[in-house]
Amino acid sequence: LESIEDIVLALEKREFVLFYQPKVNMQTGEVIGVEALIRWQHPVRGLIPPLDFLPVIEGKAISLELGERVIENALTQISQWQSAGLNLPISVNISAYQLQQDNFATRLAALLSAHPEVNPYCLELEILETSALNDINKVFATMSACNMLGVRFALDDFGTGYSSLTYLRRLPAQLIKIDQSFVRDMLEDAEDCAIVEGIIGLAKSFRRDVIAEGVETMHHGRELLQMGCELAQGYGIARPMPAGDIHEWVSNWK
Numbered sequence: 001l002e003s004i005e006d007i008v009l010a011l012e013k014r015e016f017v018l019f020y021q022p023k024v025n026m027q028t029g030e031v032i033g034v035e036a037l038i039r040w041q042h043p044v045r046g047l048i049p050p051l052d053f054l055p056v057i058e059g060k061a062i063s064l065e066l067g068e069r070v071i072e073n074a075l076t077q078i079s080q081w082q083s084a085g086l087n088l089p090i091s092v093n094i095s096a097y098q099l100q101q102d103n104f105a106t107r108l109a110a111l112l113s114a115h116p117e118v119n120p121y122c123l124e125l126e127i128l129e130t131s132a133l134n135d136i137n138k139v140f141a142t143m144s145a146c147n148m149l150g151v152r153f154a155l156d157d158f159g160t161g162y163s164s165l166t167y168l169r170r171l172p173a174q175l176i177k178i179d180q181s182f183v184r185d186m187l188e189d190a191e192d193c194a195i196v197e198g199i200i201g202l203a204k205s206f207r208r209d210v211i212a213e214g215v216e217t218m219h220h221g222r223e224l225l226q227m228g229c230e231l232a233q234g235y236g237i238a239r240p241m242p243a244g245d246i247h248e249w250v251s252n253w254k
């Protein structure tokens with residue numbers, strides 16, 4: 001793991017970059033957006049993955065600064081793609097700690113107002129570690145305020161952790177992401193398959209969109225489509241890639 005001091009310096013030196021992983025509709029072939037995934041572009045050691053540095057700063061003020069920078073960079077990227085004729089929503093990962101800050105919606109509004117050219121509907125926030133959300137009424141209020149700004153939410157890693165169902169019922173998230181652990185083994189494991197099927201059914205009952213993550217093969221994709229899940233993300237579609245590669249990938253897709 002990295003040291004906090006090095007991470008603070010890296011933030012000052014703007015060494016954090018976003019990679020983007022496409023999300024598609026397997027039924028229509030449409031690219032529905034991309035998920036932003038942070039990496040540390042270290043001048044000597046190359047790309048450092050998020051799990052080597054995010055846990056070091058989790059719950060600390062510096063993670064809030066980094067979290068804002070990620071949203072800022074995503075908005076700038078949406079704007080740049082838009083100017084190049086590419087309308088691509090970006091989903092950004094946010095920690096439970098970040099979402100539970102009192103000023104979260106206010107800060108988000110400020111970031112959006114710096115980009116009046118960007119439709120807030122193009123920004124989606126994926127809530128990580130929902131089991132770490134402790135005051136559901138407060139989180140509901142924050143999310144509603146963000147919804148009013150036009151920003152949408154996704155519940156990440158759905159099905160893992162505690163109280164997923166309470167969060168589905170109570171929180172205004174428009175999308176749920178089926179955790180990749182269930183998707184990976186769904187073709188061999190009848191119980192994982194049942195969980196995937198159950199989550200798709202729940203999403204439909206609650207009128208939420210549902211996306212499968214960790215779709216590694218066409219076979220997985222076909223099976224998911226048959227189960228009624230049209231949206232997918234995973235190595236079988238595309239790996240996370242630098243922003244500069246996205247335009248060409250979108251042009252060549254399908």
Ligand code: G
Pocket residue numbers: 036037038049050051054070092093094095128240
């Ligand atoms: O890209 P990779 O699979 O290495 O990401 C590992 C984990 O890091 C994922 O669970 C992802 O949600 C998380 N992660 C990636 N980018 C960000 C980010 O910008 N902010 C936060 N809080 N988590 C991120």
Ligand code: G
Pocket residue numbers: 021037093156157180213214215216233234235236240
């Ligand atoms: O939990 P979250 O959605 O933030 O996780 C995204 C992480 O999962 C990223 O680090 C990404 O690199 C990784 N990932 C994306 N697609 C696949 C896949 O098909 N298989 C595996 N093993 N990991 C994936």
Ligand code: NA
Pocket residue numbers: 035093126156
């Ligand atoms: Na995510």
